[in-house]
Amino acid sequence: MTSTHTTTAPKIPPADLPTTLGALRATDHTHRPVKAEIRTNLLARLAAGEPSLPGIVGFDDTVVPEIERALLAGHDIVLLGERGQGKTRLIRTLLGLLDEWTPTLSGSELNEHPYAPITVWGRRQLAEHGDSTPVVWIHREDRYGEKLATPDTSVGDLIGDVDPIKVAEGRTLGDPETVHYGLVPRTNRGIFSVNELPDLAERIQVALLNVLEERDIQIRGYRLRLPLDLLLVASANPEDYTNRGRIVTPLKDRFGSEVRTHYPLDLPDEITLLRQEARTTWSDAGGHERPLIPEHLLDVIARYTRLVRESQHVDHRSGVSARFAIAALETVAASAVRRAATTGEERAAARVCDLPAVVPASRGKVEFADAGSDSDDERETEILSHLLRRAINETFRSRLGGLDLSGIQNHFESGEVVESGDMITAEQLLAQVGRVPRLAEMLGRLGVPEGEESPQQAAAAVELVLEGLHLTRRLAKDSQGGRTIYGA
DSSP: OOOOOOOOOOOOOOTTSOOBHHHHHTTTOOOOOHHHHHHHHHHHHHHHTOOSSTTOOSOTTTHHHHHHHHHHTTOOEEEEOOTTSSHHHHHHHGGGGSOSEEEEETTOTTOOBTTBOOSHHHHHHHHHHGGGOBEEEEEGGGGEEEEEOOTTOOHHHHTEEEOHHHHHTTOOTTOGGGEEEOHHHHTTTEEEEEETGGGSOHHHHGGGHHHHTTOOEEETTEEEOOOOOEEEEEEEOOHHHHOSOOOOHHHHHHSSEEEEOOOOSSHHHHHHHHHHHOOOOEEOTTSOEEOBOOHHHHHHHHHHHHHHHHOTTBOTTTOOOHHHHHHHHHHHHHHHHHHHHHHOOSSOBOOGGGGGGHHHHHGGGOOBTTTTTTOOHHHHHHHHHHHHHHHHHHHHHHHHTTOOOHHHHHTTTTSOEEEEETTOOHHHHHHHHOSOTTHHHHHHHTTOOTTOOOHHHHHHHHHHHHHHHHHTTSSOEEEETTEEEEEO
């Protein structure tokens, strides 16, 4: 539900595309408004049984149908939801519903279609050059504009302003060609996104009214008749949480659809999101992907995230972002890599001993309900640590409940202990435990495919059992720093 927007190398259009207006007219190309283009491509995906918004997790039965209906209706959209629910990722995914390539007048600032120029400059090009008017093709990635609303955003940033240099060159103030266009007009024939719309000053929001309804813009007291063709999508946190501003009523009324987003409703969706978004592998010198993240640790992090969201100590209006879970899993992976690099372990593999590192790393991503009163850092850390222990216990019971673990418990009957920690390798841990009864069954329950067993997987499984036995009050434990002693 979340993703980082990266800049890629410019796409090169196919060589067989026409490069003049005359050549374009000789093809079967037709000019469609951007919303009609999106509607056509969306209907084609639906008819083919393809996902309309690939990569979006947990919204299949809730948000996605609402988005599809809004796009088919030709509506501009505002997405409301707490932080980290994938609003920006969802908006950027809409880009895939545009045609891959579309023609524009060469040199046009506003991506004008050769059949329908909207500026004085564009109409002059057609009048002067006729069928020889140069045409270029732009990729859909270049038809997306995005602005994070901040208090210092100006009308000039979004809409445009008079360019004093052009005025100094001899043009009059009423000349449309004196205008330096802002981000919205420059995304003409594309998708424009305003993130965190309530943070935009109300007087700046008013500047978007004509864009949404009349589809023209006003600059410095005179109006430019520019029939802008775009899909405007905005995101916002619920107003009762932010208190930093609001969407002014006339603007809110002009959005055709309002869609509420949410966090993943089911644990499997939370795990799928982690798999998709977390960066948990690095390539070693031999080109092998490392480290190994066992299935049950994904389960723990997903359960931990959900417990934090549901905790009475956490401000529910703020929410707990999907980035909380992603960062937690990446921290666990990094802990395993650190152990392998420090100890010389052949393969980095995460274990339960890597989980405590999550608490200090993720505390800044949680807003507590009573922050600023009698709460303090130590109490907040203890709350998160307690919820992490609950998540481990739930995973242990879910994965290994009913399995006979007496063979491991018997190891401690004569006063033996097992030392674990973030600097104990898998081999060192297994050497202390000795032969592990029912290990194959244990690994199978933890999602290890048959034939892919390894010392790292075995050590991760054993450590989950040891921690689970402790959390169910069947085994003593003593922890100091990064060192943990299980047993007497």
